[in-house]
Amino acid sequence: MLTISTGNNAVAAAVRQANPAVVAAYPITPQTEIVEQIANYVTNGSLKSKYIPVESEHSAMAACIGASITGVRTFTATSSHGLLYMHEMVNWAAGARLPIVMANVNRALGPGWNVWAEHTDALQARDTGWLQVYVSTVQEAYDATLMAFRIAEDRRVYLPVMINLDGFALSHISQQLEESQAGDFIPPLVLDHAISTDAPAGYGCMTSSADYFRIRYDIERSMRDSVQVIQETEAAFAERFGRKYSWTEDYRCEDAEVLILAMGTLGKEAEVAVDILRSEGIKAGSMRVRWIRPFPQLDLKGRELVVIDRNYSFGFGGILATSIRAKTGEECYNVIAGLGGQEVTYDDIAGFVRNRRIGEEFWFGVDA
Amino acid sequence: MYEIRLHSRGGQGGVTAAKLMALASFRDGKYATAAPFYGAERRGAPIVSFIRIDDKPIKIYSQIHNPDLIVVLDPSIIDLVNVFEGLKPDGKVLINAPEIPEKARGYQVRYVDLTGIALRTNLVVAGSPILNTPVIGALAKMGLFSRESAAAAIRETFSDERNLKAALMAYEELV
Numbered sequence: 001m002l003t004i005s006t007g008n009n010a011v012a013a014a015v016r017q018a019n020p021a022v023v024a025a026y027p028i029t030p031q032t033e034i035v036e037q038i039a040n041y042v043t044n045g046s047l048k049s050k051y052i053p054v055e056s057e058h059s060a061m062a063a064c065i066g067a068s069i070t071g072v073r074t075f076t077a078t079s080s081h082g083l084l085y086m087h088e089m090v091n092w093a094a095g096a097r098l099p100i101v102m103a104n105v106n107r108a109l110g111p112g113w114n115v116w117a118e119h120t121d122a123l124q125a126r127d128t129g130w131l132q133v134y135v136s137t138v139q140e141a142y143d144a145t146l147m148a149f150r151i152a153e154d155r156r157v158y159l160p161v162m163i164n165l166d167g168f169a170l171s172h173i174s175q176q177l178e179e180s181q182a183g184d185f186i187p188p189l190v191l192d193h194a195i196s197t198d199a200p201a202g203y204g205c206m207t208s209s210a211d212y213f214r215i216r217y218d219i220e221r222s223m224r225d226s227v228q229v230i231q232e233t234e235a236a237f238a239e240r241f242g243r244k245y246s247w248t249e250d251y252r253c254e255d256a257e258v259l260i261l262a263m264g265t266l267g268k269e270a271e272v273a274v275d276i277l278r279s280e281g282i283k284a285g286s287m288r289v290r291w292i293r294p295f296p297q298l299d300l301k302g303r304e305l306v307v308i309d310r311n312y313s314f315g316f317g318g319i320l321a322t323s324i325r326a327k328t329g330e331e332c333y334n335v336i337a338g339l340g341g342q343e344v345t346y347d348d349i350a351g352f353v354r355n356r357r358i359g360e361e362f363w364f365g366v367d368a
Numbered sequence: 369m370y371e372i373r374l375h376s377r378g379g380q381g382g383v384t385a386a387k388l389m390a391l392a393s394f395r396d397g398k399y400a401t402a403a404p405f406y407g408a409e410r411r412g413a414p415i416v417s418f419i420r421i422d423d424k425p426i427k428i429y430s431q432i433h434n435p436d437l438i439v440v441l442d443p444s445i446i447d448l449v450n451v452f453e454g455l456k457p458d459g460k461v462l463i464n465a466p467e468i469p470e471k472a473r474g475y476q477v478r479y480v481d482l483t484g485i486a487l488r489t490n491l492v493v494a495g496s497p498i499l500n501t502p503v504i505g506a507l508a509k510m511g512l513f514s515r516e517s518a519a520a521a522i523r524e525t526f527s528d529e530r531n532l533k534a535a536l537m538a539y540e541e542l543v
Contacts, residue, residue, distance in 0.1 A: 003524075004391045004400070030406075115406070169429045174390045174402040265429040272427050345430040 005177040007170040010138045011077065011103045011163065012037035014145035016047045017182035018101075021072035024052035024063035029115045030167040031079040031105040038075075049075075057082040061089035061100075068098040069203060071194025073149065076100070079167060080107035080121045087125065093160045094129025094219065096203060097193065099152035100160040102130075103145065106264065106310075107167040108340040116341020117166040119263060119311040123292070123319045129219045131161040131226055132293045136249070136268035138175040141165050143243055146182055150233050153189045156225040166264045166310075168341065180241045223294050230291065247296035249288040252278065256285025258353055259300065262308035263289050263320060266338055270308070272346035277353055284353055289320060298328055305332035306356050308349070312336055317361060333357055337364035371432045372419040372512075375451045376441035379411040381500030384525075385441065386417035388504050392513040392521035393421045401426045414445045421512075435459060439507070441482070441499050446471050462506060464499060480506045480542045489534045498534075501526065505535030509542045 005013065012034050015023070023042075027035045041047035050067075054060045057078050064074040078086065083104055093100050108118035122132060131151065135141045141163065148161040165171055195201045207215070230247075238244040251271040253259065258277075260270040267288030277284035289296065309318025316322060321334035333356040338344045342365060352364070372389065376382025383404040390402035404417045418432045434454045443465040445451060452461070452475060461475045464482040472479075486497030501522050508518035518539075522532050 004387065004394050004402075166429075168406055169403075172404055172406065173429065174387045174400075175426075176394055176399065268427050269429050343430055345433075346428060 001179045003177055003179065004174050005138055006033060006172055006174055007138050007141045007165050008033035008105070008172065009037050010142040010177050011145050011165070012041070013177070013179055014142045015075050016041050017146060018073065018075070018149045018186055019047065020049050020075040020101075022052065022064065022067035022074045023049045023076065024054050024060045024067070024074070025076045026054055026057050026060045026078070026082060028057070028079045028082040030107060030171045031077050031082070031103070033171070034077040034103055034105070057086040058089055061086040061093060064100045065089060065093055065096065065098060068093070068100050068191075069096065069195055071189065071191035071196070073153070073189050074098075074100045075102070077103040077105070079105040080109060083121050083125060084109065090125050090130065091128045095215070097158040097219070097222075098160060099149075099158055099189065099191070101145070101148045101152055101163070102160065103163045103165065105167045105171045106164050114340040115167065117169045117264070117310065118339050118341070119164070119319075122162060122164045123311050125162070126293055126319075129159055129223070130293065131157075131159055131223070131230075131291070132164060133161070133291050134164045134263040134289070136170070136265050136288060138170070138173065138177050139243065140245070141170065142177055142179070143237065143241070143245065146180075146185065147233050147237055147245075149186045151226065151229055153186070153191075154229045154233075155190070155192065157222055157229050158191070159219070159222055159226065164264070169265045185237070185240060227294050230294075245290065247289075247291050248298070249290060251286040251288075253285035253287055255283060256303060257283040258285070258304040258306060258356065260284065260286045260306050260308065260349065260353060261289055261320065261324065261332075262286075262310070263292070264310065266308055266310055266344060266349070269344075269346050270349050273349035273353065276346065276350045282353065292320075292323070295323060295327060298324065300324070300328050300330045304356060304358055305330055306335065306353050307332045308335045308337055308352065310338040312339065321361075331359050333359070334361045335364055336361065369420055369422040369426070370437070371435045372421075372437045372439060373432050373435040374417040374419065374439040374441065375445050375449070376415060376417070376499075377411075377445065378413050378415050379496065380441055381498055382415055382417050382441055385439075385500035385503050386419050388500060388521050388525060389419045389507065389512070391524065392504060392508070392517045395517035395520045396513045398423060399425050403429070405431060414449055437462065437512070439503065440464060441503060443469050460510070462503070462510065464503065478506070478510060478542055480538050482506070482538060485534050485537045485541065489530050489537065491530045491534050498531070501531035502534040502538040505538035506542045508535075509539045515539065
């Protein structure tokens with residue numbers, strides 16, 4: 001069905017298609033609408049999930065872990081301080097190899113108190129063993145949520161997946177949405193290491209260094225294997241529903257001499273900047289980075305790079321820019337912009353490209 | 369692309385009005401986005417919403433700085449903020465008022481008493497007149513979208529027939 005939806009409601013609609021056995025969540029601005037809508041579905045009977053209204057985000061993830069470990073599908077959603085509060089359990093979910101799916105509505109961290117878009121919240125969880133994808137439209141929020149269940153639950157992965165959408169900018173905007181019927185696109189979950197009363201086993205017992213080391217190595221092997229699973233899932237999705245996704249969304253990149261790399265809604269608005277720059281004779285392209293874990297292989301040789309980070313690692317740099325430098329060896333012009341929901345227009349993005357100084361870092365609105 | 373900025377007060381239904389505008393445009397076969405701009409405001413504080421309508425997919429998430437149309441759901445806001453800021457030279461204004469407010473003179477203004485229509489149709493919730501469905505009727509009359517698409521958007525969103533009735537009254541009474 002083709003309709004108009006917010007980003008939050010699109011995530012909830014996709015969760016209804018995936019039909020998890022358990023949803024445990026705690027509401028937080030700007031994620032609240034996801035939780036409210038799922039609660040509505042459960043109340044009106046259109047979603048058969050067991051909905052557990054917990055007293056905190058830490059408990060939300062703990063409840064998902066407890067349910068997931070029995071081999072059933074689970075979902076939760078959070079944002080910002082909620083994600084930080086559940087951080088211990090976020091690590092546990094990946095370490096226990098549980099295919100939990102979580103939507104995180106990206107929001108700045110206090111103080112000062114700020115409810116608007118920024119990616120630092122999710123990026124602080126980038127070393128936990130979760131797969132992370134960043135979306136830029138209401139449709140993509142829906143599609144990525146559907147695919148997240150299939151990717152997480154694949155035997156070659158068995159790792160949790162986080163779908164990230166920009167607070168308010170995407171969570172609250174209304175755009176068109178095709179609510180595709182998932183059908184058997186997401187196969188039933190079979191968790192090989194599920195525990196049950198018929199096969200009693202323990203989790204979280206003391207582990208020797210040797211075993212622990214092997215378990216950590218196994219997480220990384222699955223993270224590497226997830227590359228193939230993501231590609232297969234996105235290909236199967238395109239075949240079935242006609243909408244194509246990849247590691248990056250490339251716009252006018254083929255002959256581009258300067259590339260804009262960004263994540264989330266800024267990465268989509270960058271396409272408008274590309275059209276403006278092209279009309280001025282600047283051969284620009286936009287490469288919106290979707291997956292940050294696993295980090296994609298990017299071919300950036302021979303181009304000038306303008307990397308926009310809506311996040312920051314204090315004492316180091318923008319996280320996307322430093323990741324690109326580390327992975328490709330290419331230098332870039334690193335623009336820090338949009339923190340705490342700072343207004344950044346397509347004209348501003350075009351300006352970043354016109355005034356690029358490769359090798360430097362620039363804080364938009366602060367630096368001259 | 370046609371860009372609209374909608375001014376209202378928190379709790380008046382401005383966010384819903386913006387969604388209805390996007391939905392009606394969508395039912396007309398256009399691409400549309402509706403983005404409420406949330407500040408730290410609460411009920412009663414002036415808020416804005418941004419609506420974009422185009423023939424192709426819309427990739428912009430930033431605010432609208434030079435609107436083609438400004439919609440004012442609460443005329444008392446005109447005394448608090450410069451609602452006309454950035455309006456394009458040939459831009460239009462729609463105000464919920466029984467007559468043109470003094471400060472709106474000099475602009476291409478259309479007006480209709482949406483509050484009066486809501487009260488006459490008993491479209492009142494928790495003591496507040498509902499303005500978000502009547503304004504859709506007025507906008508259809510201005511040609512933003514068809515009368516049929518306006519009615520479809522309202523029917524898809526609300527089951528109470530008073531909403532459609534009020535919208536049709538605003539369609540007829542727009543000055």
